[in-house]
Amino acid sequence: MNEYLYEKDLRPLKYHILTGPRQDWTAREMALRLGVRIQSVRSHLIERLDMSDLENMPARFEAGVAAMNGEDPVADALGRDLFVVSIGMFTPEEMEAAYARTRALVDNGMPLDEAIVEGKAALKEVLAP
Amino acid sequence: MKKTVDVAIPIGPVHPCWKEPVRIKCETKGEQVLSVEVELGYMKKGIERIMRGRPWQEVMFLAERVCGICSVVHNMVFIETMEAISEIEPTERAAFLRVIVNELDRMQSHLIANFSYCYTIEHETLAMYLLNEREHVMDMIERITGNRVNTAYMIPGGVRYDLRPEDAESLRETLALLEKNLDRYMRIFENGPMIALRSRDIGILTKEDALMAHAVGPTARASGIATDLRTTHPTYRKLDFEPVVRTEGDNYARIMVRFEELFRSIGLIRRALAMMPEGPVRGGGICKGGEIRYSGEAPRGELTYFVKADRYGRVEDIAIQTPSIMNIDACTHHMLKGVLSVADVTATFISSDPCIACNER
Numbered sequence: 030m031n032e033y034l035y036e037k038d039l040r041p042l043k044y045h046i047l048t049g050p051r052q053d054w055t056a057r058e059m060a061l062r063l064g065v066r067i068q069s070v071r072s073h074l075i076e077r078l079d080m081s082d083l084e085n086m087p088a089r090f091e092a093g094v095a096a097m098n099g100e101d102p103v104a105d106a107l108g109r110d111l112f113v114v115s116i117g118m119f120t121p122e123e124m125e126a127a128y129a130r131t132r133a134l135v136d137n138g139m140p141l142d143e144a145i146v147e148g149k150a151a152l153k154e155v156l157a158p
Numbered sequence: 159m160k161k162t163v164d165v166a167i168p169i170g171p172v173h174p175c176w177k178e179p180v181r182i183k184c185e186t187k188g189e190q191v192l193s194v195e196v197e198l199g200y201m202k203k204g205i206e207r208i209m210r211g212r213p214w215q216e217v218m219f220l221a222e223r224v225c226g227i228c229s230v231v232h233n234m235v236f237i238e239t240m241e242a243i244s245e246i247e248p249t250e251r252a253a254f255l256r257v258i259v260n261e262l263d264r265m266q267s268h269l270i271a272n273f274s275y276c277y278t279i280e281h282e283t284l285a286m287y288l289l290n291e292r293e294h295v296m297d298m299i300e301r302i303t304g305n306r307v308n309t310a311y312m313i314p315g316g317v318r319y320d321l322r323p324e325d326a327e328s329l330r331e332t333l334a335l336l337e338k339n340l341d342r343y344m345r346i347f348e349n350g351p352m353i354a355l356r357s358r359d360i361g362i363l364t365k366e367d368a369l370m371a372h373a374v375g376p377t378a379r380a381s382g383i384a385t386d387l388r389t390t391h392p393t394y395r396k397l398d399f400e401p402v403v404r405t406e407g408d409n410y411a412r413i414m415v416r417f418e419e420l421f422r423s424i425g426l427i428r429r430a431l432a433m434m435p436e437g438p439v440r441g442g443g444i445c446k447g448g449e450i451r452y453s454g455e456a457p458r459g460e461l462t463y464f465v466k467a468d469r470y471g472r473v474e475d476i477a478i479q480t481p482s483i484m485n486i487d488a489c490t491h492h493m494l495k496g497v498l499s500v501a502d503v504t505a506t507f508i509s510s511d512p513c514i515a516c517n518e519r
Binding site: 039042046047049050051077080081082084085087089090091092114115 | 195196197198199202206235369370371372463475476477480483484486490491517
């Protein structure tokens with residue numbers, strides 16, 4: 030039986046990378062920040078990132094967390110730069126929609142914690158529609 | 159992730175310019191590269207998994223087998239990690255000997271990196287000259303450690319063998335020869351008009367992109383980031399080490415940083431030889447348990463070991479973050495993005511000195 034040599038399904042190899050010690054720790058940390066299951070995070074990362082991105086994910090995550098300056102608590106809580114610029118897990122449009130929703134709720138008087146839960150729910154919809 | 163493109167060009171996994179198998183898929187528009195996707199998995203060793211549960215005496219041999227080029231620094235960083243866990247200090251003479259062997263390792267790694275680049279841009283004469291010089295360095299490594307590649311030279315508390323006076327003399331002579339020859343080869347590269355056409359303003363990595371991708375080593379230093387862990391290493395601090403930094407961020411800058419670092423390494427070895435005191439090279443010590451993150455400067459950049467060991471010095475958990483992980487990401491997702499000709503893809507990729515064996519571990 031003939032099979033394509035190179036256009037093979039890369040998901041098992043990507044999963045192997047994601048279950049490496051550092052990658053696993055980082056994926057769990059991201060799941061914790063977003064309040065979602067690790068399986069959703071892994072599946073989303075496998076779909077969106079290539080193998081080099083996955084290998085470098087822990088270093089990018091650390092660099093992204095270090096770059097958080099605390100100027101905008103909503104952006105930091107949602108990981109606006111972290112998940113879009115550093116990791117590339119969400120597109121700018123997806124994150125901007127969640128950010129705008131959270132920001133609007135905060136501006137309308139909702140406590141920050143509750144508004145962030147709403148914003149994370151919007152991101153959760155992207156991860157597991 | 160896919161874009162509407164003219165054509166997607168796969169390069170590799172087997173390619174005349176690649177030293178190791180990797181496949182990069184270039185999405186192009188005309189000659190311009192829009193984005194690049196990397197496919198790994200052709201040489202996954204699973205070495206971190208093999209290391210787990212083994213005593214440090216076995217892991218130290220496995221550590222230097224992560225990479226066949228910079229094996230000495232893997233040995234050095236793993237041993238220094240175990241020393242940090244166990245509060246063991248190497249003897250002073252051994253600390254200088256470690257620097258000497260580590261710098262020789264850096265020199266041979268930089269020489270093979272620059273050889274690969276010159277070979278890729280079809281300047282085979284210079285490439286072969288550089289490979290020839292690398293043999294002198296390899297001979298010195300063999301003379302001091304007893305082996306060319308997997309040396310297992312460093313052990314907790316010191317090194318295996320002392321440097322004999324005749325070896326020190328031979329090392330000084332070799333350094334003088336290398337300095338003379340490398341100066342000529344660096345000028346050939348620096349002033350070559352055809353080399354400049356293939357290297358200047360190509361594959362630019364901006365400082366911002368380098369920071370975002372956490373680029374390290376010569377790749378980061380060629381983009382204006384003064385990052386070098388040798389500046390914080392206690393023995394290197396005694397040797398007044400200053401990192402080489404350039405700001406162009408292109409292929410040319412990355413190769414020139416490596417050329418200039420060759421001369422820094424020669425200077426460091428000479429100073430280490432001059433400052434090295436007499437005394438024992440094995441201090442002894444027993445490896446203990448603990449958990450630590452420890453980094454050292456490999457030829458390609460920051461190499462980090464995360465080690466958790468039990469009270470007998472057995473490695474319970476380990477993760478290795480090699481510099482190529484960051485540099486390949488920086489190269490493929492930033493340098494190659496927007497490259498104006500597909501012909502520059504291989505040269506740009508090689509200019510970041512990618513090590514697939516390190517990346518896949």
